[in-house]
Amino acid sequence: MIRMTLAFFVFALVLCAFIILRPGRDAPRAQAPDMTQDVEVTRAVMDPLLTPPAAPETVVVAEPVAAPVVAAPAMRITPQIATIDSSMQATTAAVLAGLGVQTGAEPLPTPATDEMRDATVAILSNITARTGAPAPEITQRPTLDAIVVQALQEGQSDDYIDALINAAAATGDLAVPEILVTSDGRVDTAVLLADIVAQATVATGGQINSSPAIDLDDSAGVEVRIVQRADETVQARFYTVQAGDSLGAIAIKFFGDVNRYTTIFEANRGTLSSPDRIRTGQRLVIPNEA
């Protein structure tokens, strides 16, 4: 009896081992396609992402991502202005710092292209050391804040600064914050200069008027609709972009504060791919004050 039980037990054990081992052997084969699929998905998601240049084995691939988005507005015929990711606040703070006014705002972050510039300079000297041939010189790209600081120190007029910055931006040498790009492909220097004055006022202890800049009822492109619902009246506001408008200018128009552009941008994500891509005639939803 004991022998029978023992034999049965051994048989059960061997059977168990078989059951356990078989799927174990098949599993990697069965899972293999799944794993490669996972890999594909992660790669596809990862590749277009803006990853910091510091991370090894990854590269910032801004251009290829932007390209298909640009194709949509066919009516945009104006030259494209180069933009930088830094905020208006940072640019303004840099200008004021250049003029000797401390705002306490975050300093202008060094753009990624400057890291690239440093890296390139180092590489050029490496190559030169090996080839003995003179390397091509890299000229420093002008920065928006440096141009504005110099012009203001020289006492230049707003019109002069506008012409100067737009001439530099037209060559593609000057990058500006996205919200300063107007619907007709220029740089809205009026918004920049207004923000500099406003921030300087704050920095020196003054008050800024953050109410809407103009009378909204009497302005071109503004459309206010009253929507009656069951128990409430909702006011919906729209704005048709006029020639020469920048998103910064529209933010000042409705909120009195250039940095409120994010409110408008977020509400129009569906039709506005990037803050520098507003087009004349485009209809924007203007959210109500929170």
Next chain:
Amino acid sequence: MMRYAAAIGLVLGIFTADMALAQDVRITPARAQTSFEINGQTFTIARNQDTSDTLTGEFARTSRECPPFCITPMIVAEGVATLGELEVIRFLEQDAVAGAGLLIDSRLPDWFVQGTIPGAVNVPFQTLDMANPYRDHILRALGAVKLADGTLDFGQARALLLFSNGAWSDQSPRAIRSLLDAGYPASKLSHYRGGMQSWRALGLTVAIPRNEG
């Protein structure tokens, strides 16, 4: 006196015998080592004579996460030759010495400074990406000429041999793809796929770069 001389002779004999033994790890049967001069700087490539030596640390690893460290194909792109160690050495002795070619370490500077192939120049892969607004400067330093219409002419550009950490590194394939995108002729590009891992696995001389990064 004679006894001393004999003792010295014996010691020297043992020493030279040891030296002869030390030549046992050669590059090929015909040559133990090679020396060459690139732009006034002399480089020597030999092999580690310690026959018990093994790889340790990073280059002894077998299983890196994939992605991103996936096995790369033998051929990066059509027309771009894949080379082994002897061809790398010949490239250095012939093309690089004549000023017609450059051996390029495509890795990031922090890898480069830990040791590279003697004679290599560090051009990290991401500086050849089109995202680098200064890429044309590098291409011009490599011998491309900017034409009046803004395009680059690669007629006089140097032959480039690129490598990175090994068959699991996409850095040199990526650099090669970027160069091809920029218009660099495939016939002027070649790839040492084995990279630093194969180079070190054969005990070939590893150079620690000075004042370069």
